[in-house]
Every structure is written in structure tokens, then in C-alpha cells.
Amino acid sequence: MSALERFEIAQSTPSASPAVVAPVAVKTHHWAALPLLIIGLMALGMVGHLWLATQIQVQGRQIVNLEATMDSLTAENNILTAQITIIDTPSQLAQRAVSLGMVPEPQTSLLVVPTGQILGVDQAVTGSEMPIITAASAIGNGLTWPSLATADTGGANTSGDTSVASQLTDTTTPQV
Amino acid sequence: MAPVQRHRRRWLVPAAHLQRRQIGLMIVFAGLILALIAGSLYVQVFDPEGYRDRTGQDRIDLPASRGEIADRNGTPMALSQPAVNIVADPATVATNGGTWEQMSLGARLRAKAGPGIIAGIVSAFLGGDFNDYYAGLTRVTNADGEPNRYALLYPQVMDYYEQQVDEAIDRLGYVGIASQSSPLRTYPNGSTAANVVGYLTTSEELVAQGKYPMVGAEGVEQSFNTQLAGVDGYGKFEVSGYGRIPTGDNVVVEPVEGQSYQLTIDLPLQLMQDQLLAQAVADNQARGGMAITMAVETGEVLAMSVNPVFDSNNLTPTPVEDQGNRAIRYSYEPGSVQKLLTVAAVIDQGLADQGTHLEVPGHLNAGGAIISDAFSHGTMRMTTAGVIGRSSNIGAVLLARQSSKSALIDYMHSFGLGAATGVGLPREELGLVPDANMTDQERDMMAFGQGISVTAIQEAAAVNAIANGGVYIQPTIVKAATNAAGQEVDMPTAQTHRVVSEETSTQVLNMMESVVALNPGSLDIPGYRTAAKSGTAQAAGPNGAGYNGTGSGWVMSYLGVAPAEDPQILTYVVIDYPQATTTGTAAAAPVAESVLSLALSRYGVPPSTTPSSNLPVDW
Missing domain, CATH: 3.30.70 (Alpha-Beta Plaits)
Structure with missing residues (x-):
């Protein structure tokens, strides 16, 4: 029922007391409430944005730093891998083996397990069987040091020193 | 009746105020529209070139990684590193x-x-x-x-x-x-097997593109360059002045990474063979040398050495002529090792056998030329085994004369001479085999290894056919290939065909044992029956200078197979132009014998349990 209907009913009903019209109480807001709300939300958003942006920047910087560290470690890993590859080559192993007193074993004798029979000439190795190999290995066998470098193909660098081996051994880098 | 009073809510804006707000809003919208118009004018009228210049396509290259090359044990021989x-x-x-x-x-x-x-x-x-x-x-x-x-x-x-x-x-x-x-292509083993692995080179065009150096120029790097290199990819993005356009025509083609190859080379054995060959070349003051060790039953090349060597990492100190692979590209007259093929052809036709009696004179007329043996003798009564054991030129000629020329030539071709072996290395030299219309003199000379030229890999593969029960097996340097995902890639299987019968093969091997038997204590390998043949060939000088002309010399060789009763390993050594020795046995045999010993030991080949053939060489 609307206020007007309620008023008309009241008029048509006999009453001892005069009709009193009471305004319906309506809750109102201050005119600035909405703009303030919007401004508040915007301020909150801006603060949030600022916080997020700051966090992104901080974490972005951390990512950049970590990526730089990863690049550096990857590069270092590449160097170390190259060193291991060189050290693991047969020529390097042969040199180390000779330096440890090992000698080639050119004489085979096999033990046949089921029968215990020995096939071949069973004799001790003296180290003089392959003097060429022993001597060659001890001095690097006359082979070129595995420099891991590529042929110089010119460019501004004409020194020809593209050897990675030189890069590997030159671990002291001057400060500029 | 009192007028009804309507109460306006206070937050409702009076009309005047509403008008002001509308006007303000319109101003804001008008400002935005003006800004859009201004931006459009700037783009289309004031700075069209600049805007156009800032748009276009952004292309990035996605280079494929070059595949690796490893030996039969998986030890890297060539690999790419980030650079x-x-x-x-x-x-x-x-x-x-x-x-x-x-x-x-x-x-x-x-x-x-x-x-x-x-x-x-x-x-x-x-x-x-x-x-x-x-x-x-x-x-x-x-x-x-x-x-x-x-x-x-x-x-x-x-x-x-x-x-x-x-x-x-x-x-x-x-x-x-x-x-x-x-990427940096590196060869960790330096000069060891550099002739097999090869190297990369560059071109002006590639340098201009910043692709340096990426083309195989020798060895496996060249013969499988396309497969090793893979296919580069790229990314193509439409860009504006503000970066990539998210909804633009963006294309990414992923690179196809190169295949990796595992070779049949056994690097430790290769290293030892390199050392022994280098020492022999130095000791004999030779111009160079070659050595090949093969697995008899598979045709796999276990070691292929050349001397002088070069380092794939740095070619600068090495003369250009020494930056290749002599073992496949240097053809020479094989000398007496060729007698094995001659005798095999004759025996296989049923024209002789290992015990055939021959009267071998001290000299033999061959179309006007006088043929003699390396040692002076009168008429000798030799068996075929004696011809091989004593390496008689005259005996070989007498046997060759039993056969038709066309049959001999057919056998030579069947042994793989005169054609590329297809070992998997680039630019093989073909050598030279006379045709069936050759003169008698040419036939006679061919019988003991002159007037015919071969490469070391051809000769090794040919004799390997005899060692392999008479079946020629195409030599190979590649064991397997894998793609970037590690899946094995199909490789062509080695071609095989029978050249001589198994019986012929056995007889020739028996006769080869006579070579060792006639040099007791110097050519034998303790515990193993060894079959062998030496070669001492005159090498003609350049430009028709002839065998005794300026620049002429000798090519010394030695081929050993063991164990003779069940051949597993074959080693062939060639010493080129030695100055200090005059026989293949003296120059090349020590290398072959040492390599064979090492290989037999390394691969655990059981020593022989049967006695040597010990064929009679005289009658």
C-alpha cells in the first residue's frame, strides 16, 4: 500500500482526532558519498597497483639477476665440460697412464672358465713390448694438443689465436 | 485538503546541477574524441613515414644444432659448444x-x-x-x-x-x-683421426650471414654435412612501433636439429696406430704413410691413420696437401700385396691351387720387358704357396697367364678395385684398373701389382674379402646415426657379394701364412696364426718419368690378418717413399704386427688353438 492510499483510508475513517500526516522516514546519503567511494576505490586500486608494480619490478630484477647468474654458470659449465672432454681423450689418458707407470699389453692370454685352460702365451709384460707407444704417450705422442679451436678465418682478428685451449688455460682475466 | 508534499531525496541533483554535470561529461568525451582525432591526424598526416617505418616484420633465426660425432665407444670426436x-x-x-x-x-x-x-x-x-x-x-x-x-x-x-x-x-x-x-665446432682429439672426422670451413657468403664456419670440408663432416647440420628454423613476427602485434601473422618454424653419428673408429686403437705409423715414417725417412685396421667380418674400419697428420682445430700449420685423407685419396701401385688377388682369381677359376708346382726362372720376358724377382735366383721349383711366401713376381706372372685377361679384370672389379668403396668418406680416388683389352705386358705387370693403382682402403677391402671367406663386404666408417631425440636413424647396410669361393679363401690364407713362416721370429704374433703379405712397389715419377726417373721411389706395404684360421682383424700399412729401407717387410711390417697384437688383445680375440698351415713352398 502506498502512502497516498494509506492517507485516503485515513481520511475516510471517522476519527476523533485530526489526521496527522507523518512523513515516511527515508534514509538518504550525503551527495559526496558516491564520488568519495569511487575516489576511495581508485586510491585503493592505485595503491594496489603501486604495490603490485613494485613487486613485479623487484621480482623482475631478481629474475634478471638470476638469469645473469644462470648465464654465467652455464658459460662456466661449458668451459668445464670442454676441459673434461679434453682430459677424457685417449691421448690425454695415455699420457696420464704412462706417467703412472702403465704400459701397453699386447700379449693376450685367456682363461677358459669351464676348463681352466689358458689360451695364449701367459707371460708378464715388461713394458718394453711397445716402446714407441710408451715413449710417444709420455711426450704427448707428437700429436697436436687438442686445442678445441677452429681455423682462423680472418675478420678483424688476424691473430689466429682462436684457441679455446688458450681460453681455458688463461683463467686470469685482466681488469679493465 | 492540504497539498501533498513530496520530499525529494537530498542526494538527487537539482536540474541546474544536472546540466552542469552533463556539460562536464560532454567536455570529457569531447576531449577524448579530439585526442583520438589528433592521434589519427599525427599518424596519417604529420608522421606517416615514421609510423610506417616502425611497422613491419621482425624475423629471428633459430639455428639448428650440428650433430655430434663420436667413436665406437661413444667418445666425442666432434662436438659443438655454445659460442x-x-x-x-x-x-x-x-x-x-x-x-x-x-x-x-x-x-x-x-x-x-x-x-x-x-x-x-x-x-x-x-x-x-x-x-x-x-x-x-x-x-x-x-x-x-x-x-x-x-x-x-x-x-x-x-x-x-x-x-x-x-x-x-x-x-x-x-x-x-x-x-x-x-657455435664452436671442436675436435677434442686434435689430430687423432682428424682425417676421418674432417673439419668445417667457411665461405664469404656464410661469414656475411654470420654463419661461420658451418660447412663440412673433409671427412665425415663433409660426407654427412647435410644430416649433421640439420635445418635452421625461424620466427617471423609482425611488429608495430609498440612491439609485436599479438594478433599479427606470427610464424615460428622450429629448427630440425642435426643427426649425430657414431663411427666405427676405436679411438684408443687409432691413437696407438697413429703413433706406430708416425714412428715408422720417421724411422724410414718416408714421405708419409697410411694404416688401416678393419674388423674382417663386418668391414668396420677400426682405425684409419695417415701421416703427416693435421689438427682439425687448427689447420694453419699444415700444408694444404696434408689436410686430407691419403688412405682414401692417394692411389699408388700396390706391389706384391696384389699377388694375393691374382692368385685368388687363378685358384678360384680352378687353374691352380696352393700346391701347384711351378718352375720359376730367374728372369721372364714380358712383351719385351724383363721381369725379375726381388732376389736373384736361377730356376726355382716353387709351389703356389712358395710364390706367395717368397713374393715371386715371375711366379705370379706365370699363374696370371693361366687366366684370360677378361676374367682377371672381372675379378679385380669384383674385389672392388677401380671403384669407390663407399666407406662413408668424401671424394674417394677410384684408382686405375686396366681394361680387358690390356696388352700381355700390362697383364703380366698387373699380376704383381704394377700397372694398376689402388687406394689403401680399396686394397684393404679387397684382401678383406679373401679373409672373410671370399665375400667382399663394403668397408664402412659409420656405425650408427641418431636424430636429436636419440632415435636411431636407418643407415644403408653394407653391400656384400661373393668374389671367390670359401675354399679359395682358405687356400690363399694358408699361403699367406707362408710369408710369416719364412720369416720366423720377426713377423709372427705370439699365440696367433698370422697370415700376411708384404708389398714393395716401384713408384713412377711424375709426368711420365718412369720407375727410374726423377721423383720415382718406392711404396712399401704390409698386410696382416689374424687369427689365420678364423680371421678377425686385418691391418694394412703403407709407407710412402721411404729413404731408409727397401722392403715392405722392413718398413711396414713392424707397424702392422704391433697394431694387430694390440687389436687382438684389445678385442679379446682368443689365441689360435690349431697349428699353422705350414704349406710346402718348394717341390
């Missing part, structure tokens, strides 16, 4: 990225010092000549007067060092230096 070319934009370096007219005096002085400082940094970190770098950095214009935007300062430096250079230049505030990916 970059350090390049400069000299035109940018000249102004340190600024516009000269708008730069202050201080900035100009600073830019002037740039090339020197950058050259100093590169030189300090990477070595090399300061002046070379400086010259590259100060070449500001090209020959056509256009600004020079590209100078290669240092090729293929590992990124660890490039980072240090980059940081130092950055720290000092200079610009104009960049890096471009250029």
Missing part, C-alpha cells in the same frame, strides 16, 4: 649511439675515445692485436660510402669470455658491440 661472434656496429660506435650534431662536447670526446677503449677491452680479455680491432671499429663507412654496420671483431669466443667483455664495455657506458650465436 658467439663478437661483432661491432662501427657507425654506432663512432657516435656512441648518439646523434653527432646534438651531442655535447663531452659526449663527442667520449665517443671519440670509444673505439680505442673497446679495442683495448677485447684485446685484454681475448688476446689478439689491438690494432686489428681498432681498425675494424674505426672503419665507419663502407666502400660505397654507406655507414658500416658490421665488423667481425672476434669469431667464436665461448660465451663465458664474451660475457666478461660485454660487462666491461657496458660498465664503461659504450654501445655498438653485440654478439651473434656461432
Whole structure:
């Protein structure tokens, strides 16, 4: 029922007391409430944005730093891998083996397990069987040091020193 | 009746106020529309070129990784490592990225010092000549007067060092230096098997594209260059002045990584064979040498040595003629090792056997030429085994004369002579086999290894057919190939065909044992029955100088197979132009014998349990 209907009913009903019209109480807001709300939300958003942006920047910087560290470690890993590859080559192993007193074993004798029979000439190795190999290995066998470098193909660098081996051994880098 | 009073809510805006708000809103919208119009005018009228210039396609290369090469044990022989070319934009370096007219005096002085400082940094970190770098950095214009935007300062430096250079230049505030990916191809074993692995080279076109060096020029690097290289990919993006357009026509084609190859080479054995060959070449004051060790039943090349050697990592010190693979590319007259093929052909036709009696005179007329043996003798009564054991030229000629010329030539072709073996290495020399219309003299000479030329791999594969029960098996250097996902790639199987019967094969091997038996204590390998043959061939001088002319010499060779009763390993050694020895047995046999010993031991081949054939060589 609307206020007007309620008023008309009241008029048509006999009453001892005069009709009193009471305004319906309506809750109102201050005119600035909405703009303030919007401004508040915007301020909150801006603060949030600022916080997020700051966090992104901080974490972005951390990512950049970590990526730089990863690049550096990857590069270092590449160097170390190259060193291991060189050290693991047969020529390097042969040199180390000779330096440890090992000698080639050119004489085979096999033990046949089921029968215990020995096939071949069973004799001790003296180290003089392959003097060429022993001597060659001890001095690097006359082979070129595995420099891991590529042929110089010119460019501004004409020194020809593209050897990675030189890069590997030159671990002291001057400060500029 | 009292008028009804309506109460306006206080937050409702009066009409006047509402009008003001509407006007304000309209102003805001009008401002936005004006801004859009202004932006549109700027783009379309005032700066159309600039906007157009800022749009286009951004393309990035996605280079494929080159496959690796490893030996039969998985030990790397060639691999790619991340590296970059350090390049400069000299035109940018000249102004340190600024516009000269708008730069202050201080900035100009600073830019002037740039090339020197950058050259100093590169030189300090990477070595090399300061002046070379400086010259590259100060070449500001090209020959056509256009600004020079590209100078290669240092090729293929590992990124660890490039980072240090980059940081130092950055720290000092200079610009104009960049890096471009250029993987470094490395050969950890240096000169060991360099003739097999090969190397990469470059071309001006590739350098201009910053792809340096990426083309196989020798060895497996060349013969499988396409498969090793893979296929580069790329990314193509439409860009505006504000970066990539998300909804633009963006295409990414992933690279197809190169295949990796596992060779049949056994690096430790190769290393030892290299050492033994190098020593023999030095001891005999020879021009060079070759040695091949094969697995008899598979045709796999276990070691292929040449001397002089070269280092795939650095070719500079090695003469160009020594940067190849003599074992497949140097053809020569094989000498007496060829007698094995002659005798096998004759026996296989049923014209003789290992015990056939021959009366071998001291000299033999061959179409006007006098043929003699390496040792003086009167008429000797030799068996066929004696002809092989004593390496009689005359005996070989007498046997060859039993056969028709066409049959002999057919056998030579069937043994693989005169054609590329297809071992998997590039640019094989074919050698020379006479045709069936050859003269009698040519036939006679061919019988003992003159007038015919072979490569070491051809001769090794031919005799390997005898050792392999009479079946020729195509020699191979590649054991397997895998793609980037590690899946095995189908490889062509080695071609095989029967050349001589198994019985012929056995008889020839028995006769080869006579070579060892006639040199007791010097050619035998303790515990193993060994079949062998030496070769001592005159080498004609260049330009028709003949066998005794200027530049003529000798090619000494020795081929050993063991165990003779069940051949597993074959080693063939050639010493080229030795000065200090006159027989293949003296020059090449020690190498072959040592390599055979090592290989038999290394592969655990059981020693022989049966006695040597011990065939009669005389009658």
C-alpha cells in the first residue's frame, strides 16, 4: 500500500482526532558519498597497483639477476665440460697412464672358465713390448694438443689465436 | 485538503546541477574524441613515414644444432659448444649511439675515445692485436660510402669470455658491440683421426650471414654435412612501433636439429696406430704413410691413420696437401700385396691351387720387358704357396697367364678395385684398373701389382674379402646415426657379394701364412696364426718419368690378418717413399704386427688353438 492510499483510508475513517500526516522516514546519503567511494576505490586500486608494480619490478630484477647468474654458470659449465672432454681423450689418458707407470699389453692370454685352460702365451709384460707407444704417450705422442679451436678465418682478428685451449688455460682475466 | 508534499531525496541533483554535470561529461568525451582525432591526424598526416617505418616484420633465426660425432665407444670426436661472434656496429660506435650534431662536447670526446677503449677491452680479455680491432671499429663507412654496420671483431669466443667483455664495455657506458650465436665446432682429439672426422670451413657468403664456419670440408663432416647440420628454423613476427602485434601473422618454424653419428673408429686403437705409423715414417725417412685396421667380418674400419697428420682445430700449420685423407685419396701401385688377388682369381677359376708346382726362372720376358724377382735366383721349383711366401713376381706372372685377361679384370672389379668403396668418406680416388683389352705386358705387370693403382682402403677391402671367406663386404666408417631425440636413424647396410669361393679363401690364407713362416721370429704374433703379405712397389715419377726417373721411389706395404684360421682383424700399412729401407717387410711390417697384437688383445680375440698351415713352398 502506498502512502497516498494509506492517507485516503485515513481520511475516510471517522476519527476523533485530526489526521496527522507523518512523513515516511527515508534514509538518504550525503551527495559526496558516491564520488568519495569511487575516489576511495581508485586510491585503493592505485595503491594496489603501486604495490603490485613494485613487486613485479623487484621480482623482475631478481629474475634478471638470476638469469645473469644462470648465464654465467652455464658459460662456466661449458668451459668445464670442454676441459673434461679434453682430459677424457685417449691421448690425454695415455699420457696420464704412462706417467703412472702403465704400459701397453699386447700379449693376450685367456682363461677358459669351464676348463681352466689358458689360451695364449701367459707371460708378464715388461713394458718394453711397445716402446714407441710408451715413449710417444709420455711426450704427448707428437700429436697436436687438442686445442678445441677452429681455423682462423680472418675478420678483424688476424691473430689466429682462436684457441679455446688458450681460453681455458688463461683463467686470469685482466681488469679493465 | 492540504497539498501533498513530496520530499525529494537530498542526494538527487537539482536540474541546474544536472546540466552542469552533463556539460562536464560532454567536455570529457569531447576531449577524448579530439585526442583520438589528433592521434589519427599525427599518424596519417604529420608522421606517416615514421609510423610506417616502425611497422613491419621482425624475423629471428633459430639455428639448428650440428650433430655430434663420436667413436665406437661413444667418445666425442666432434662436438659443438655454445659460442658467439663478437661483432661491432662501427657507425654506432663512432657516435656512441648518439646523434653527432646534438651531442655535447663531452659526449663527442667520449665517443671519440670509444673505439680505442673497446679495442683495448677485447684485446685484454681475448688476446689478439689491438690494432686489428681498432681498425675494424674505426672503419665507419663502407666502400660505397654507406655507414658500416658490421665488423667481425672476434669469431667464436665461448660465451663465458664474451660475457666478461660485454660487462666491461657496458660498465664503461659504450654501445655498438653485440654478439651473434656461432657455435664452436671442436675436435677434442686434435689430430687423432682428424682425417676421418674432417673439419668445417667457411665461405664469404656464410661469414656475411654470420654463419661461420658451418660447412663440412673433409671427412665425415663433409660426407654427412647435410644430416649433421640439420635445418635452421625461424620466427617471423609482425611488429608495430609498440612491439609485436599479438594478433599479427606470427610464424615460428622450429629448427630440425642435426643427426649425430657414431663411427666405427676405436679411438684408443687409432691413437696407438697413429703413433706406430708416425714412428715408422720417421724411422724410414718416408714421405708419409697410411694404416688401416678393419674388423674382417663386418668391414668396420677400426682405425684409419695417415701421416703427416693435421689438427682439425687448427689447420694453419699444415700444408694444404696434408689436410686430407691419403688412405682414401692417394692411389699408388700396390706391389706384391696384389699377388694375393691374382692368385685368388687363378685358384678360384680352378687353374691352380696352393700346391701347384711351378718352375720359376730367374728372369721372364714380358712383351719385351724383363721381369725379375726381388732376389736373384736361377730356376726355382716353387709351389703356389712358395710364390706367395717368397713374393715371386715371375711366379705370379706365370699363374696370371693361366687366366684370360677378361676374367682377371672381372675379378679385380669384383674385389672392388677401380671403384669407390663407399666407406662413408668424401671424394674417394677410384684408382686405375686396366681394361680387358690390356696388352700381355700390362697383364703380366698387373699380376704383381704394377700397372694398376689402388687406394689403401680399396686394397684393404679387397684382401678383406679373401679373409672373410671370399665375400667382399663394403668397408664402412659409420656405425650408427641418431636424430636429436636419440632415435636411431636407418643407415644403408653394407653391400656384400661373393668374389671367390670359401675354399679359395682358405687356400690363399694358408699361403699367406707362408710369408710369416719364412720369416720366423720377426713377423709372427705370439699365440696367433698370422697370415700376411708384404708389398714393395716401384713408384713412377711424375709426368711420365718412369720407375727410374726423377721423383720415382718406392711404396712399401704390409698386410696382416689374424687369427689365420678364423680371421678377425686385418691391418694394412703403407709407407710412402721411404729413404731408409727397401722392403715392405722392413718398413711396414713392424707397424702392422704391433697394431694387430694390440687389436687382438684389445678385442679379446682368443689365441689360435690349431697349428699353422705350414704349406710346402718348394717341390
